[in-house]
Amino acid sequence: MTDAGRHERDDGTPYAPHTPAETAAMLDAVGVDSEAELFDVPSEVRFEDDLGIDARGERELRAELSSMLARNDDLTEFLGRDHHTHYVPSVVDDLSQRAEFLTSYTQYQPEITQGFLQALFEYQSLIAELTGLPVANCSMYDAASGLGEAARLAGRVRSVSGTRVLVPEVLHENKRAVLRNYVDGTDLTVATYPMTDGTVDVDALSGLADEETALVYAENPTVRGTIEEGLSEVGAIADEAGALFCLGTDTVALGLLEEPASVGADVVVGEADALGLPTAYGMGLGLFATRESFLRQVPGRLVGAAEDEGGKRTYTLTLQTREQHIRKERATSNICTNQAWVALRTAMHLAWLGPDGLADLANQCVREAAALADRLDGLRGVAAPVHDRHHFREFQIRTDQPARAIAGDLESDGFAVHVVDDHRLQVCVTDVNAARTDALVDAFEEAI
Amino acid sequence: MNHDQARYGDDDRYEPLLSEKGTETVDPGEESPLPDELTRDGLELPTSSEPELSRHYTRLSQMNWSVETGPYPLGSCTMKYNPSFTEDVAADPNGAVHPERSDETIQGTLELLAGLQDYLARIGGMDAVTLQPPAGAAGEFTGIHVAKAYHESRNDDRSEVIVPASAHGTNFASAAMAGYDVVELPSGEDGRVDLEALEAAVSEETAALMLTNPNTVGLFERDIVEIAELVHDAGGLLYYDGANLNALLGRARPGDMGFDVMHYNVHKTFATPHGGGGPGAGPVGVREELAEFLPRPRVREHEGSYELYDPERSIGKVHGHQGNWLVLVKAYAYIARLGDSGLEDASAKAVLNANYLAEQLDYEIPYGPFHHEFAATAGDRDAADVAKRMLDYGVHPPTTKWPEFVPEAMLTEPTEAENKDSLDDLAAAFNGAMGDSDAELDASPSKTTARRIDQATAARNPRLSWHELDEE
Numbered sequence: 001m002t003d004a005g006r007h008e009r010d011d012g013t014p015y016a017p018h019t020p021a022e023t024a025a026m027l028d029a030v031g032v033d034s035e036a037e038l039f040d041v042p043s044e045v046r047f048e049d050d051l052g053i054d055a056r057g058e059r060e061l062r063a064e065l066s067s068m069l070a071r072n073d074d075l076t077e078f079l080g081r082d083h084h085t086h087y088v089p090s091v092v093d094d095l096s097q098r099a100e101f102l103t104s105y106t107q108y109q110p111e112i113t114q115g116f117l118q119a120l121f122e123y124q125s126l127i128a129e130l131t132g133l134p135v136a137n138c139s140m141y142d143a144a145s146g147l148g149e150a151a152r153l154a155g156r157v158r159s160v161s162g163t164r165v166l167v168p169e170v171l172h173e174n175k176r177a178v179l180r181n182y183v184d185g186t187d188l189t190v191a192t193y194p195m196t197d198g199t200v201d202v203d204a205l206s207g208l209a210d211e212e213t214a215l216v217y218a219e220n221p222t223v224r225g226t227i228e229e230g231l232s233e234v235g236a237i238a239d240e241a242g243a244l245f246c247l248g249t250d251t252v253a254l255g256l257l258e259e260p261a262s263v264g265a266d267v268v269v270g271e272a273d274a275l276g277l278p279t280a281y282g283m284g285l286g287l288f289a290t291r292e293s294f295l296r297q298v299p300g301r302l303v304g305a306a307e308d309e310g311g312k313r314t315y316t317l318t319l320q321t322r323e324q325h326i327r328k329e330r331a332t333s334n335i336c337t338n339q340a341w342v343a344l345r346t347a348m349h350l351a352w353l354g355p356d357g358l359a360d361l362a363n364q365c366v367r368e369a370a371a372l373a374d375r376l377d378g379l380r381g382v383a384a385p386v387h388d389r390h391h392f393r394e395f396q397i398r399t400d401q402p403a404r405a406i407a408g409d410l411e412s413d414g415f416a417v418h419v420v421d422d423h424r425l426q427v428c429v430t431d432v433n434a435a436r437t438d439a440l441v442d443a444f445e446e447a448i
Numbered sequence: 449m450n451h452d453q454a455r456y457g458d459d460d461r462y463e464p465l466l467s468e469k470g471t472e473t474v475d476p477g478e479e480s481p482l483p484d485e486l487t488r489d490g491l492e493l494p495t496s497s498e499p500e501l502s503r504h505y506t507r508l509s510q511m512n513w514s515v516e517t518g519p520y521p522l523g524s525c526t527m528k529y530n531p532s533f534t535e536d537v538a539a540d541p542n543g544a545v546h547p548e549r550s551d552e553t554i555q556g557t558l559e560l561l562a563g564l565q566d567y568l569a570r571i572g573g574m575d576a577v578t579l580q581p582p583a584g585a586a587g588e589f590t591g592i593h594v595a596k597a598y599h600e601s602r603n604d605d606r607s608e609v610i611v612p613a614s615a616h617g618t619n620f621a622s623a624a625m626a627g628y629d630v631v632e633l634p635s636g637e638d639g640r641v642d643l644e645a646l647e648a649a650v651s652e653e654t655a656a657l658m659l660t661n662p663n664t665v666g667l668f669e670r671d672i673v674e675i676a677e678l679v680h681d682a683g684g685l686l687y688y689d690g691a692n693l694n695a696l697l698g699r700a701r702p703g704d705m706g707f708d709v710m711h712y713n714v715h716k717t718f719a720t721p722h723g724g725g726g727p728g729a730g731p732v733g734v735r736e737e738l739a740e741f742l743p744r745p746r747v748r749e750h751e752g753s754y755e756l757y758d759p760e761r762s763i764g765k766v767h768g769h770q771g772n773w774l775v776l777v778k779a780y781a782y783i784a785r786l787g788d789s790g791l792e793d794a795s796a797k798a799v800l801n802a803n804y805l806a807e808q809l810d811y812e813i814p815y816g817p818f819h820h821e822f823a824a825t826a827g828d829r830d831a832a833d834v835a836k837r838m839l840d841y842g843v844h845p846p847t848t849k850w851p852e853f854v855p856e857a858m859l860t861e862p863t864e865a866e867n868k869d870s871l872d873d874l875a876a877a878f879n880g881a882m883g884d885s886d887a888e889l890d891a892s893p894s895k896t897t898a899r900r901i902d903q904a905t906a907a908r909n910p911r912l913s914w915h916e917l918d919e920e
Contacts, residue, residue: 012793013786015529015719017867023797026804026868035796038803040668040817041696045705051570051698055787058533065781069542071556079546082768091498093539099516100509103530105722108522108847110903111896112453112839114462115512116724119505122466125913129492135912138725141582144768152625177744177765181593185627227486256476259488281557282547282769283582283727295910301725305917306906309899313461313917318907324585324621325850329630334621337583337715337730341723351466351501355493359476366481390482416549 011055075416076436077279080394080428081223082143082172084250084271085279086361087431088345089352092276096345106301106340110316111308117315120303120340123347130254131268132261133289138301139272139339140286143248144175146269147217148182149288149299149333150246153267154215155188156297156332162214162243163187166205170195172223188214198226198387198396202233209241216241219248219270220257224426225369225394226387227257235264250274251287251346253392256362266291275353276345285342296322299333301340361431365393368429368437373397375441376427381448386424394428396420401448409447415440451842454510455897462897463507466494467914511897512724513844519866519874521805523821523847523859524616524664526694526716528798531785534720534778543777547769551755558754561747561770564780565731571783571791572690572710573703574733578742580771584691587711587730588622588658590743593763594734595656595685595709596626597741601761604683606655612641614665614851616691619658628655635853639667639815646678654684661688661705662695664851664859666802666818676706685709685738690730693717694863695799695820698792708735714779721778729775743767795820797864801871805862808875810882814854821861823854826882829889831856834881836900839893841877 018026032038056064077085096102100115107113120138127136140146151165165183167176169192179190193208193216194201200218209216216238220228228234231247238245247265249257252274260268273285290298296319304318324331353361369391376384381400385391399406400423407419415436418426429437456463472495477487496504513520520527545554565577581587592609599606609623612633620630631649636642640663650657657679662668669675679686688702688710694717702710714720715728722728734742743766745756786794798820806813811824824846826834835845835858846860858878862871881889893900911917 011789013790013797013864015531015786016794016797016864018797018800019867022868023800026800026871029807030800030803035800038796038799038817039699039819040670041700042670042673045672045700047573047699047701047704051788051791053567053570053783053787053791055790056784058531058785061781061784062533062537064784065537065560065777066540066542068559069540069556071559072542072545073553074542075549075553077546077549079548081548083547085546089498091502095502095505095509097535098506098509100512100514101724102535102721103515103527104512104724105520105522105525105527106725109513109835109839109845110901111836111893111898112513112844113511113724114897115508115510118463118465118511119508120724121912122914125465125467125915126493128913128915134915141586141727141772142768144765145582145586172768174765174768178768181589181764181766182625184593184596185625227482229486254488255491256480256482256487258486262488279544279546281543281545281773282767283771283773283775284768302910302912304906305911306901306903308901312457312459312898314898314901316901316903316906318903318910318912320907324617326617328617328620329624331617331621331624334585334589334618334625335583336585336616336618337713337722337728338726339582339723340725340727341721342727344724348501348505351494351496352498353493354495355472355474355476355491358493359474359479359491362476363480370481390486411550411553416546416553418548 075414076433077416078427078429078433078440079416079418081418083282084274084393085430085432086252086275088276088278088349091352092345092348095348096341101344102341107317114314117303119344119347121315123343124303126347126350127287127289130251131289132259133268134292135295135298136289137298138303139343140288140300141339142284142286143269143271144178146286146288147175147248148179150267150269151179151183151188151215152186153294153297154244155186157294160214160242160244162212163189164212165190165215166193166208166213167217168193168195168200170198170222170224198222198224198389199228200230200234202230205234206237209237209243211242213241213243215244215246217246217248221253221392224387224396225391226389227392231258231263239264252362252365255358272346273342275349277342285339285346297332298322300335300338364431368434369393369395372429372437376444379445379448393430394426397425397427399423399425406447410443413443415443452895453897456507462511465914466496469500470495518843519870520844521846521860521862521874523861524691526861526863528719528863529865530719530721531782534781537781538774538777555754558747560777560780562749562754564776565747567783568712568731568733571697572712572733573701574710575736576739576742577731577733578746579731579776580743580767581730581732582767582772583726583728584711584713584730585618585622586766587732588618589625590732590766591687591709591711592622592626592656594738594741597761597763598738599655606653608653609655610649610657613853614663615658615660616689619689639665640669641671641675643671643674646675650678650682650684652683654679654682656685656687658687658689660692662692662819665815665823665854666821667815668819672705691716692820695795697795698788699795709738714775718779719782720775727772727775729772794864801862801864801866805871805875808872810879821859824858824860825854826856826858829856831858833889837881837884837889837892838877840895841880843874843877
């Protein structure tokens, strides 16, 4: 190891504080000559070889990883599709990285972890406010696992007798794939209902939803950025069929679009990480909120208000008998480690925005998308948006020229966009790339 | 010595909620280009300014215990020190890319992921690794689905997963989620797997045995070779729960013990911060035969560049994208910082620390020899009360009342991050609390932010948001 001064040791971990003298004293106290004697591992399974991993000093390693990541092309991303990015203020990084938050764990001893518990209680409260549903958990991994858990919840609640999960035709293929694994092992099946021009085909859905249906899933906005116009009808159809209505959304859209509870949503899932987390190669925060009546079927951790012996209001993990560490194979979910630190960041970001800030940001997502679509639509051989709908952040573009070739040219000019099929692209515009739309339109014009 | 934790607030609460510092209701549709019927009616959110928020969260942080505050010996959680530099590596703006970028434009990201796959494969003695599962339990879920796909590919219908009574609760829950009947294996008299009981439990219905090694009281399953034989002879697979891998780095590898599938808990073994409950990451390693079932896409090097590809008979996806990137970067950085000798030393020091600490305790420790963790018993005292009292000695207590086969268990894992002095302090807290009167235990904790919290009443009358608090 190359960093000098580490207790005069030239090997071993720099993150164990033992001096050689301390190690010797401890070995002596235990009554062995070396640590190796403490391993009760039969010789036939002992590993005597080298792993072949070279240790590097901190400075050298930072340089190595920095040049590795510099091999990523510096592109302006107009990418969305279930992973959205907005500007995250420095104060969120600064406060969330405080070691007292970052290096703590699940609050098994609430008296000494009131800080994180209160922050999670505030997160739950903010999500309850945004969704209109009173029960929000501390987090799922991401939107896809949230949908999987929602389907399983529908399979468990007594008021639902059906076993079919109806999902929209327009759905991110990854989400569909995750859902498939979550229902594999239950008697739930997944079926698809059609969309018309990018939003729910209400008549078709109405024909498909029946007593066999356990859950109707819809998204607002959809993965194509379209804003749904008939959500109350979707809620009514699900209700009529004796099924639950699960709505997928995100924390920014919730600041503007119809409140999920007001359209009859029983469960809300989605990307809470749209606020609080920078682009992180798809790392997320799964939002999960539901009605009071399903409280005991909720997956994941819940923080509740409590009183301490001094009569003061405090917070604690609650209703833990739902969870795997107590209920084992009868738990509502296997989730243990969750995304709590991201939830902390999301709550910070939401609080930083406040009601005006969030509403402004959400409205910007509508305005920028419409403005960009309008400009692209003015180009020869380009039609945007493909769907005659209102859009949130993103929309699809039809191109006469092969879409892949256009995307390739854009990439050479420093822009990343989604290729949907041979003649369709999709772009996503938010506060972080809005200043680059002029340049994108110019490059687009060049590319066609 | 003064161990008082920070405490803010007034007679009613320790720190006002954001909602109590002021909120405002706006109509987001008012200035919107959207028609009114597509927008929500009202939105009420806190209105604190940035300076106020900064103070709010700083105060909350001060009312929170962490690894950087002091000893945090939660058994089976591996609360080791999280190196600062890994945060800087994770914050590299060049790594902040969208998951649907084309392979050619994210060669650095893919190279790092391929490198981490390789490191983990070496450490676990596995042939192929997926980094997609976002937590340990998600790794179990993935691994069990891989096992299921493997059996199905052979038209071999199996219905059971065997899990020792001492296993983590997630093992039971993950197997059940994948649709298996869980067969619980009672612990043997020596705290390990009882070969006879296992022999009785395995059958042509056995899809897998899930095992933690060393197990949840720190004991190495000495009969692991026989265990593997028993399971394999019955056509089942052997699954390794990586929660306790911090005991074995560089000294023994699951792959060499006969395990077919394993998950790694990088937030435990590889020092990525636990973040108050997550995010973690639960990569899964498998033997060659199972690689074609791993989640899609996988990363590989091909003719000098890196690419994503879908394994032939992939189980599909277990995460909407590629898992918890920020966590994976930190794990890579940690492993590369330590290298062979550092990893081996980390385990050596973790095991030495557990043994040294145990030596200083006036507690019975029913099973041994243990490695990185041990289960002491509080005997005729209530382990939960002893733990509350330990808080007043300025340490975080161990995991209590688990595993269940140790009465009043105090499952203790000091990790390699404590030195002799801090282990002596920890021992003084254990012994001091045990020596204190029942009245003192009942009156504890008094030095933490909050006094003893009434969890039972909170569960009977759940109030899960500020909307449900009484307005007085």
